[in-house]
Amino acid sequence: MGILTQPAGDVDYARFGKGYARQRRTDPSIAALIHAALGPAHTVLNVGAGAGSYEPTDRAVVAVEPSEAMLAQRGADRSPALRAVAGALPFTDDAVDAAMATVTIHQWPDPVAGIAEMRRVTTGPVVILTFEPGALDRLWLVDYAPDLIEIESRRYPTIATLVEALGGGTTVHPVAVPFDCPDGFTEAFYGRPEAFLDPEVRRSQSAWTLVDRAAERRAVESLAADLGSGRWDERHGHLRTQAFFDSAVRLIVSR
């Protein structure tokens, strides 16, 4: 494969990815679900691996990641990573026991082709953590940033598309997001609305990079105003003490 001179997905992590590893850390409860779904696999491929969140540490992992800026954020203790894309995995058929892809397939130019590649190189489970596009408007953020939710809903492949691509024996599991989720995707802050006022939090949520700057400013100003006036708390204050959020996050497991 030639050198990647353009972003492989719909986000330029060379511009926007610098603080990713700080803001987007493994959530232990989601990691436990992923690791259980990988079963007894000894060798695991992580596609669209980014800085390495959710990679198991008790098995041999090889990562695939196209962005240099993301590869640079992989800690020294992380597994080896290859600079490549999901649509052309540099492995022979049946090369690994299991494969995973977390919060990445929505950025691939052709998720179905990427999934076919994951299936080709894997003998056992293929495990995908993604979002149900039709459920993204459950988060109150839709009232402040409707453009962002709209863009996100169009970005994510439907769960039905993914299940069809993965074939028979595929199961879909809803994932409850915990209150203190350290993986800073938008729903992680369902009960901590002040987080959205922090530009570094927003920069590590790729959807904001696809939204008009004026729309982003409007969203932040109106959220700040509602937090100041108490209006947000009147409507959503119960979320500040709610342990889990019935989110759009889904774990898809093909065996």
Ligand SMILES: C[S@@+](CC[C@H](N)C(=O)[O-])C[C@H]1O[C@@H](n2cnc3c(N)ncnc32)[C@H](O)[C@@H]1O
């Ligand atoms: C939101 S990050 C998720 C990273 C990591 N999996 C995680 O859970 O933190 C999305 C990643 O997908 C990668 N990506 C984008 N397009 C890709 C493609 N065509 N093939 C493989 N990875 C891709 C990006 O470079 C980025 O690192």
